[in-house]
Amino acid sequence: MLLRALLLIDNRTSQRRVNVALQKLGLLTDSTSSLAHLQDVIVRESYDVLVISRSMLTEDSSEWIRRVLELPDSPDIIVLTDREDSRERANWLSQGCVAVLLQSLPAAALKSVIEAVLKRRRYAEPTTIDRVRALGPPRLTDFRSASELMRSFMSVVERVAPSDATLLILGETGVGKERLSRAVHNDSARSKGPFVAVNCAALTESLLESELFGHEEGAFTGASRSRRGCFELAHNGTLFLDEIGEMPLHLQVRLLRALQEREVVRVGGERPIAVDVRVLAATSRAVENEVELGKFRKDLYYRLSVVKLRIPALSERREDIPSLVSDYIHYFGTRMTHQATKCSKEAVEALTRYHWPGNIRELINVIERAMLLCPREEIGLVDLPHEIRSSSISQSMIDDSEQRANSLSKLPLNEFLARAEREYLVRLLETTGGRMGETARLANIDPRVLYQKMKRLKLNRKDFA
Ligand SMILES: Nc1ncnc2c1ncn2[C@@H]1O[C@H](COP(=O)(O)OP(=O)(O)OP(=O)(O)O)[C@@H](O)[C@H]1O
Ligand SMILES: [Mg+2]
Known part of the structure; x- marks a missing residue:
């Protein structure tokens, strides 16, 4: 990850020294001359570290520091001081600054302190990029919704979040599987512990194995030191296994064992290490099909899907689209200098009609692009991509049914209808956690009719509870 630093240093010699030290560490540096200017710059550009002279911090610095630290991807703040004053130092540290350094510190020492401060960021996982673009640390309350389907889904999530249950989070790409997992962690008793995310699709089989379980020194060529795996790192916290459907079969066996025994053995090791970890797994694949095809182990699937959340x-x-649009306009408005502060009625209508194959991630990209392009206060239809401008309810329905027809057109009609009905009911039952009354209400049918349909379609409510 390329890191950026911003300097606000009163003394030229110190400024040059700090600049050189940061550049030697591979950072891009910018400097500014006043606190007022700095506030403006820091809101527009994401910096990883801010080095500021003590003299630049005024009496009400605490308020200012708080605001900077509240920015979505806030920098680490280092204060440079020309005098030793332990009270002042304690004060800044308690306000959230990461270090207070003497201006006269030798260059090498300065460099090593900054390096230590930055270590955490440098090795941040790539998945944090999405987090940086998000609205803030996710909480379950962020998923408030105008849609009844979503509200009913969230009521199930709220019930299972505080428990220690393993959750399998399903959903199309970009719907918020990772964001929901982070929210579940933040709203659980483990919130003070770590949240560790591993993308099972991003690593080769052997790297993924040592990433998850760790390795002992000499376990393979290049393993000169032993290393903790993510299970150990997530101890007392939550381990998020993303793209679980991509996990190779032999690791699935090891994962199942770790979940059952609550202990892991490092690669090349023998000693079991007890870990207290809650596992949340996510995938955008239809895992049920992978199980049928033998690509995903049935036993692991059952163990993970104690609670399935789609x-x-x-x-x-679609009811949620207008408020997501305005949230993200506001979000980008605080991050960049833009003219646009709102969206026209026609534009919101087109955004609401569009079928969003890339879900919320796609919506965020569309808003960001529109804000960059729009020279006016109000985002209009012209600022939206062609496919959204031309979208209409009938168009998106045709798209959906065309896709479906391609795969299902070879079936006799009654089987086609039974499949569609089954798919529809499975979705609802997953959303309601198998509650019959609520499912019948959402489907707008009599509970007795629902019961008969489920019997005919061989659906059992207990499978969704
Ligand atoms: N309810 C929400 N409110 C606001 N932003 C959201 C919400 N849900 C998701 N997002 C944002 O949408 C983006 C995509 O979410 P996320 O990465 O969690 O999706 P995903 O399901 O894990 O996607 P993929 O399957 O592609 O990995 C993120 O920037 C996330 O912050
Ligand atoms: Mg994801």
């Missing part, structure tokens, strides 16, 4: 696609909860 996040409704954005096109199933």
Whole structure:
């Protein structure tokens, strides 16, 4: 990750020294001359570290520091001082600055302190990029919704979040599987512990194995030191296994064992290490099919799917689109200098009609692009991509049914209808956690009719509870 630093240093010699030290560490540096200017710059550009002279911090610095630290991807703040004053130092540290350094510190020492401060960021996982673009640390309350389907889904999530249950989070790409997992962690008793995310699709089999379980020194060529795996790192916290459907079969066996025994053995090691970790797994694949095809182990699937949560696609909860649009306009408005502060009625209508195959991630990209392009206060239809401008309810329905027809057109009609009905009911039952009354209400049918349909379609409510 390329890191950036911003300097506000009163003394030229110190400024040059700090600049050289930071550049030697591979950072890009910018400097500014006043606190007022700095506030403006820091809101527009994401910096990883801010080095500021003590003299630049005024009496009400605490308020200012708080605001900087509240920015979505806030920098680490280092204060440079020309005198030793332990009270002042304690004060800044308690306000959230990461270090207070003497201006006269030798260059090498300065460099090593800054390096230590930055270590955490430099090795941040790539998945944090999405987090940086998000609205803030996710909480379950962020998933408030105008859609009944989503509200009913969230009521199930709220019930299972505080428990220690393993959750399998399903949903199309970009619907918020990772964001929901982070929210579950933040709203659980483990919130003070770590949240560790591993993308099972991003690593080769052997790297993933040592990433998850760790390795002992000499376990393979290049393993000169032993290393802790993510299970150990997530101890007392939550381990998020993203793209679990991509996990190779032999690791699935090891994962199942770790979940059952609550202990892991490092690669090349023998000693079991007890870990207290809650696992949340996510995938955008249809894992049930992978199980049928033998690509995903049935036993692991049953162990993970104690609670299955399928996040409704954005096109199933269009009611939420207007508020997501305004949230993200506001979000980008505080991050960049833009003219646009709102969206025209026609533009919101087109955004609401569009079928959003990339879900919320796609919506965020569309808003960001529109804000960059729009020279006016109000985002209009012209600022939206062609496919959204031309979208209409009938168009998105045709798209959906065309896709479906391609795969299902070879079936006799009664089987086609039974499949569609089954798919529809499975979705609802997953959302309601198998509650019959609520499912019948959402489907707008009599509970007795629902019961008969489920019997005919061989669906058992207990499988969804
Ligand atoms: N309810 C929400 N409110 C606001 N932003 C959201 C919400 N849900 C998701 N997002 C944002 O949408 C983006 C995509 O979410 P996320 O990465 O969690 O999706 P995902 O399901 O894990 O996607 P993929 O399957 O592609 O990995 C993120 O920037 C996230 O912050
Ligand atoms: Mg994801």
